[in-house]
Amino acid sequence: MKDxxxxxxxxxxxxxxxxxxxxxxxxxxxxxxxxxxHEESIPLQDSDGRVLASDVIAPHPFPAxxxxxxxxxxxxxxxxxxxxxxxxxxxEVVDHIPCGYVSSIPIEQGKASRIMTGAQVPEGADAVVMxxxxxxxxxxxxxxxxxxxxxxxxxxxxxxxFELQEGDLILRRGTVIGPGEISVLATFGxxxxxxxxxxxxxxxxxxxxxxxxxxxxxxxxIRNSNTYMLASQIREAGGIPxxxxxxxxxxxxxxxxxxxxxxxxxxxxxxGGVSVGDYDIMGELVTSGELDMLFNxxxxxxxxxxxxxxxxxxxxxxxxxxxGACFVGFLLFVRPAIxxxxxxxxxxxxxxxxxxxxxxxxxNNFTRYVRGSLDIQNGKLVATPASxxxxxxxxxxxxxxxxxxxxxxxxxxxxxxxVQVLVLPGAWT
Amino acid sequence: MKDxxxxxxxxxxxxxxxxxxxxxxxxxxxxxxxxxxHEESIPLQDSDGRVLASDVIAPHPFPAxxxxxxxxxxxxxxxxxxxxxxxxxxxEVVDHIPCGYVSSIPIEQGKASRIMTGAQVPEGADAVVMxxxxxxxxxxxxxxxxxxxxxxxxxxxxxxxFELQEGDLILRRGTVIGPGEISVLATFGxxxxxxxxxxxxxxxxxxxxxxxxxxxxxxxxIRNSNTYMLASQIREAGGIPxxxxxxxxxxxxxxxxxxxxxxxxxxxxxxGGVSVGDYDIMGELVTSGELDMLFNxxxxxxxxxxxxxxxxxxxxxxxxxxxGACFVGFLLFVRPAIxxxxxxxxxxxxxxxxxxxxxxxxxNNFTRYVRGSLDIQNGKLVATPASxxxxxxxxxxxxxxxxxxxxxxxxxxxxxxxVQVLVLPGAWT
Numbered sequence: 001m002k003d004x005x006x007x008x009x010x011x012x013x014x015x016x017x018x019x020x021x022x023x024x025x026x027x028x029x030x031x032x033x034x035x036x037x038h039e040e041s042i043p044l045q046d047s048d049g050r051v052l053a054s055d056v057i058a059p060h061p062f063p064a065x066x067x068x069x070x071x072x073x074x075x076x077x078x079x080x081x082x083x084x085x086x087x088x089x090x091x092e093v094v095d096h097i098p099c100g101y102v103s104s105i106p107i108e109q110g111k112a113s114r115i116m117t118g119a120q121v122p123e124g125a126d127a128v129v130m131x132x133x134x135x136x137x138x139x140x141x142x143x144x145x146x147x148x149x150x151x152x153x154x155x156x157x158x159x160x161x162f163e164l165q166e167g168d169l170i171l172r173r174g175t176v177i178g179p180g181e182i183s184v185l186a187t188f189g190x191x192x193x194x195x196x197x198x199x200x201x202x203x204x205x206x207x208x209x210x211x212x213x214x215x216x217x218x219x220x221x222i223r224n225s226n227t228y229m230l231a232s233q234i235r236e237a238g239g240i241p242x243x244x245x246x247x248x249x250x251x252x253x254x255x256x257x258x259x260x261x262x263x264x265x266x267x268x269x270x271x272g273g274v275s276v277g278d279y280d281i282m283g284e285l286v287t288s289g290e291l292d293m294l295f296n297x298x299x300x301x302x303x304x305x306x307x308x309x310x311x312x313x314x315x316x317x318x319x320x321x322x323x324g325a326c327f328v329g330f331l332l333f334v335r336p337a338i339x340x341x342x343x344x345x346x347x348x349x350x351x352x353x354x355x356x357x358x359x360x361x362x363x364n365n366f367t368r369y370v371r372g373s374l375d376i377q378n379g380k381l382v383a384t385p386a387s388x389x390x391x392x393x394x395x396x397x398x399x400x401x402x403x404x405x406x407x408x409x410x411x412x413x414x415x416x417x418x419v420q421v422l423v424l425p426g427a428w429t
Numbered sequence: 430m431k432d433x434x435x436x437x438x439x440x441x442x443x444x445x446x447x448x449x450x451x452x453x454x455x456x457x458x459x460x461x462x463x464x465x466x467h468e469e470s471i472p473l474q475d476s477d478g479r480v481l482a483s484d485v486i487a488p489h490p491f492p493a494x495x496x497x498x499x500x501x502x503x504x505x506x507x508x509x510x511x512x513x514x515x516x517x518x519x520x521e522v523v524d525h526i527p528c529g530y531v532s533s534i535p536i537e538q539g540k541a542s543r544i545m546t547g548a549q550v551p552e553g554a555d556a557v558v559m560x561x562x563x564x565x566x567x568x569x570x571x572x573x574x575x576x577x578x579x580x581x582x583x584x585x586x587x588x589x590x591f592e593l594q595e596g597d598l599i600l601r602r603g604t605v606i607g608p609g610e611i612s613v614l615a616t617f618g619x620x621x622x623x624x625x626x627x628x629x630x631x632x633x634x635x636x637x638x639x640x641x642x643x644x645x646x647x648x649x650x651i652r653n654s655n656t657y658m659l660a661s662q663i664r665e666a667g668g669i670p671x672x673x674x675x676x677x678x679x680x681x682x683x684x685x686x687x688x689x690x691x692x693x694x695x696x697x698x699x700x701g702g703v704s705v706g707d708y709d710i711m712g713e714l715v716t717s718g719e720l721d722m723l724f725n726x727x728x729x730x731x732x733x734x735x736x737x738x739x740x741x742x743x744x745x746x747x748x749x750x751x752x753g754a755c756f757v758g759f760l761l762f763v764r765p766a767i768x769x770x771x772x773x774x775x776x777x778x779x780x781x782x783x784x785x786x787x788x789x790x791x792x793n794n795f796t797r798y799v800r801g802s803l804d805i806q807n808g809k810l811v812a813t814p815a816s817x818x819x820x821x822x823x824x825x826x827x828x829x830x831x832x833x834x835x836x837x838x839x840x841x842x843x844x845x846x847x848v849q850v851l852v853l854p855g856a857w858t
Contacts, residue, residue: 044642099638100638179827181827187651189640191643225612225613232477236608322546355808381810393592
């Protein structure tokens with residue numbers, strides 16, 4: 001039996017004197033302490049998932065030249081006006097223009113040039129006739145192309161600047177870089193991109209009950225799974241996780257460890273130690289006066305004990321040790337902070353209205369974020385709650401792709417009723 | 430002017446003799462040549478996004494012990510039956526049980542133990558009374574806890590094996606690893622996981638018109654953007670991209686380069702050179718007999734010239750050089766091949782029914798995959814086509830999160846009508 005005062009004045013005060021914030025107020029408050037991290041320049045090929053730190057302006061029109069959209073013949077449309085299937089018009093072929101090649105021979109009356117898809121249309125030509133609609137004849141060493149149908153001006157030519165004009169804003173600061181953005185950047189020769197630096201997030205666990213994942217199971221103990229789950233969530237959010245040694249069961253030592261981490265890293269996240277219990281180091285630490293506590297209770301389930309504090313502009317999030325509550329607390333509070341540091345514009349999970357896929361009868365005093373799965377049925381979005389959604393339950397986290405928001409007034413919600421859902425990262429990909 | 434035969438017999442044959450496959454037939458055919466790549470064991474913390482190569486069975490029940498769900502007192506429920514707010518029942522506190530600690534003192538009649546959330550419930554106790562519902566009194570050096578209300582048996586206790594029994598299948602082979610899976614694996618001490626090796630994908634571009642992204646623009650030329658876009662798409666699909674030097678404009682040299690790459694890498698992807706033009710190296714290569722051509726025409730837009738071939742079990746995908754067609758060709762054919770090698774079960778893009786968000790009047794002879802954006806409006810899925818969706822258009826790739834499937838029979842589709850959509854990777858995350 002541990003020789004400790006089982007019910008300290010501190011924990012009693014925590015138990016009964018916490019002032020609960022609404023989730024949105026707690027989000028607004030903590031996010032207000034986040035600043036974008038610094039910019040850095042990285043090679044384009046390393047930029048997947050990163051966020052642009054400056055607007056990108058088109059340095060030239062795109063396409064940068066009138067481009068053939070077909071393999072065929074570049075012609076003057078006016079020369080084809082009198083074409084007829086029975087009486088083809090023959091134009092002399094004066095050049096062959098592959099891609100990347102600029103013809104020096106302008107197209108004059110009665111002339112045409114063979115041209116490839118993507119090649120620059122020669123001067124004088126204003127249409128391209130597709131290869132399949134032509135025939136070829138050679139006479140006295142000269143080639144002639146026969147056309148059977150008139151072609152309209154501009155046909156099969158993509159004009160200069162069709163997609164973008166020089167000076168157009170092509171990508172805005174705050175854009176997340178994916179294949180489409182990389183395509184644009186490469187097109188304009190932007191091989192080095194200015195992005196926001198990825199925030200480094202220190203992770204601590206608390207609790208003497210925790211075994212390392214490499215240790216054999218012991219009676220009464222559990223393995224430290226939240227740390228690894230958080231590391232995975234941090235990577236998804238765009239941060240770099242740093243797994244630290246567990247926080248010791250001693251407030252003074254814990255304070256030193258946390259403060260050291262706050263100096264080294266951009267954000268610090270802890271899991272466990274924020275309940276009303278006797279050994280709730282994190283609860284004690286944030287109310288000790290060394291950090292500015294932002295909140296230590298939120299009107300939500302799971303994770304009502306979710307806590308945040310700030311020291312010298314750096315945020316500490318102390319999440320519940322319950323796996324379900326830790327998971328949700330991360331998504332609602334830590335992920336938005338990481339995304340703001342990354343310069344992202346959409347900080348919070350996407351929120352949609354969905355149809356409830358099964359009755360949900362649990363009554364809550366706080367808004368509950370119920371793990372669930374999303375599906376599209378006949379064009380309608382359907383959200384079905386997980387069978388086990390207690391805070392302490394770990395097993396259904398993996399099967400969830402949304403959180404169904406069930407405010408306390410939503411009592412006896414029935415199948416088919418509309419509910420709000422928060423879409424989890426990676427749903428359907 | 431290049432001194433080449435402008436219209437070779439080869440290209441004529443390609444132009445007119447291609448046999449077009451339906452998209453689903455072409456997918457089935459190419460995917461039939463894919464085998465899962467080898468397994469490897471990696472540390473749990475590096476396993477995000479990887480795919481389990483074997484089933485995972487629970488090595489012990491979870492929770493592994495009866496766990497307190499509250500900070501409070503472990504009691505025998507029968508002892509509380511006579512409780513009354515006016516007349517509390519007092520039980521002697523015989524132990525304090527923090528998390529990770531196993532009490533050696535069983536709870537006998539008239540006794541209780543202080544217990545923390547997550548701690549193992551002591552022998553004899555069958556309920557936990559929450560701290561807030563109790564009071565404490567000390568008498569002759571002994572502590573007594575006062576209870577005012579009866580508590581039911583099992584209350585605030587999570588029984589052993591509540592989530593999982595020993596031997597339960599917890600994760601199936603083929604599962605993609607994310608935060609929830611990492612949580613489960615860590616919980617069971619599985620710190621090294623058996624996953625499928627990531628396929629290495631070689632990327633070639635073809636075409637003398639291509640400038641490197643670091644080069645200044647030249648008349649008639651374009652920068653090589655598809656290679657970088659493909660590298661990004663390969664990473665998203667779970668593969669490892671290897672960007673190769675451009676394929677030379679010479680079939681014999683191209684054959685050597687491609688065959689070398691097919692020996693080194695798991696898949697080879699090329700972009701460009703598959704049109705009906707004169708310099709269509711890839712078109713010529715796959716019909717030369719050195720590789721087994723699977724198809725060189727698919728009834729789709731963009732990308733009807735999408736080509737696949739196989740040599741000694743390795744797949745070559747020759748995609749169109751048009752950015753839009755290259756993008757779609759990758760998603761429909763290459764991504765499923767990479768995902769199959771990774772051991773994933775869902776190979777193809779998620780397909781949903783959505784409501785068309787705007788009229789779409791373009792008439793096509795083949796099924797067209799129209800880039801569009803998805804939205805949920807009042808619980809209904811709405812897909813709106815991009816304003817520019819020509820194959821050659823690059824700029825709208827970045828703004829798309831779905832492909833709207835418009836078969837040739839879908840003529841004059843109007844806003845509000847149901848359409849099928851393929852959800853792009855990363856939509857809404």
